[in-house]
Amino acid sequence: MKPKSVLNGLPVYQPGKPLEEVKRELGLSEVIKLASNENPFGCSPRIWESLQEEAAQTALYPEGSAPELREKLSSHLGVDPEKILFGNGADEVIQMIARAFMEPGVEAVLADRTFPRYQTQIVIEGGEPVEVPLKEGVHDLDAMAQAVTDRTRIVWICNPNNPSGTIITQEQLEAFLAKLPEHVMVVMDEAYFEYVDDPAYPDTLSLLEQDPRLVVLRTFSKIYGLAAFRIGYCVASESIITELNKVREPFNANRIAQRAARAALEDQEFVDHCRKANQAGREQIQKQLEEWGLSSYPSQANFVLVDTGRPADEVFQCLLQKGVIVRSGEALGYPTHLRVTVGDEKQNRRFLEALAVCLDKPLKEQRG
Known part of the structure; x- marks a missing residue:
């Protein structure tokens, strides 16, 4: 069987290494996973109470x-419900956007170091990705605007960006939108927006009211801790939602995921707790990295991209042997970097202790 020609050379997405696999391979009984930007605090306990009501509907x-x-989500966000569409994770919404708006002969502009599923879906639909280098880990919006042509259909912006964790600001985004021609859609992927504490972060939902070219992607997988349920969404103009519904699979957001997401929205205290704990954990990691003289990007997400100064795969393997799973920057385009998810205080401490050994760095005894 011969596949579509556009699939030639297209890489298979490689997620973070699973806990169970590492335990089997290395014979370890205790392993922590800080590789996939998952919530170390799980999800709200209200989820499990709510799912009992769904048992008879399976x-x-x-x-x-x-x-x-x-x-419920429209009330929480303050937007028209007709402007919301759900997917089997935000990944499927990305797929729907590409399926509805990309085709052979058109282009999409994106950063050269960002979430790889944008490029994958562009290529599958026969479109041409136009990659623009990040500038000090941040989207170079001036260069991206210059890369737009009459053939450009979509600009993809991950904010905070994965894997760098950096953001563009409200002022930068507004200036960027003013430069773009009317035919260009701008997809803002805000999977990590609940973790952001920088007041300069864009209010994209308000911008969307004036600019129908915007599509805002968000997810329940990160701060809500529902990655296993696969539920994400986008907010966009009704005309864009209509087109996306044409390519949406009929039952793509499963019943249990919908129920879990409704319960998650009702527990904003849990979300606030996770946000504050993440801020503390991010500071815990970055403070130690600074003491070691290791550079990292100023993350606004629940992960940190750090330059170890050594081949990333070597450090990754060293940490793996010590039962700590992170993400090697080799596959992310950063050959000496590691991307580490911010865990709870104990997990962060264990990561730093293991990294100190792998890099031969001094580490003061930490308490907690």
């Missing part, structure tokens, strides 16, 4: 438009 298909979740 034989029934879900409502494809997720009306109850849509109403």
Whole structure:
């Protein structure tokens, strides 16, 4: 069987190494995973209470438009429910956007070091990705605007960016939008926006009210801790949502995920706790890195990209042997960097202790 020609050379997405796999391979009983930007605090306990009510409905298909979740989310965000669409994770929404708007002969502009699924979906649909280098780990919006042509259909911006964790500001985004021609859609992937504490971060939902070219992507996988349920969404103009619904699979957001997301929205205290704990954990990691003289990007997400000064795969393997799973920057385009998810205080301490050994760095005894 011969596959589509556009698949030639297209890499298979490699997620963070699973806990179970590392335990089996290395014979370790205790392993921590700080590789996939998952929430170390799990999810709200309200999720499990709510799912008991769904037990009798497992034989029934879900409502494809997720009306109850849509109403609850629209109230939480302060947007029209008709402007919301759900996916089997934000990954599927990315796929739907590419399927609806990309085709042979058109281009999409994106950063050269960003979430790889944008490029994958562009290529699958026959489009041409136009990559623009990051500038000190941040989207170079001036260069991206210059890369736009009559063939450009979409500009993808991950904010905070994965893997650098950096952000563009409200002022920068507004100036960028003013430069773009009317035919260009701008997809703002805000998977990590709940973790941001920088007041300069864009209010994209307000901008969307004046600019129908914007599409805002968000997810329940990160701060809400529902990665296993696969539920993400986008907010966009009704005309864009109509086109996306044409390519959406009929029952893409499953019934249990919809119920879990509704319960998650009701527990904003949990979200606030996770946000504050992440800020403290990020500072815990970055303070030690600074003491060692190791550079890292100023992350606004729940991960830190650090330059170890050594081949990333070697440091990754050293940490793995000590039961700490991180993400090697080799596959991310950063051959001497590691991307580490911010864990809880104990997990962060264990990561730093293991990294100190792998890099032969001094580490003061930490308490907690």
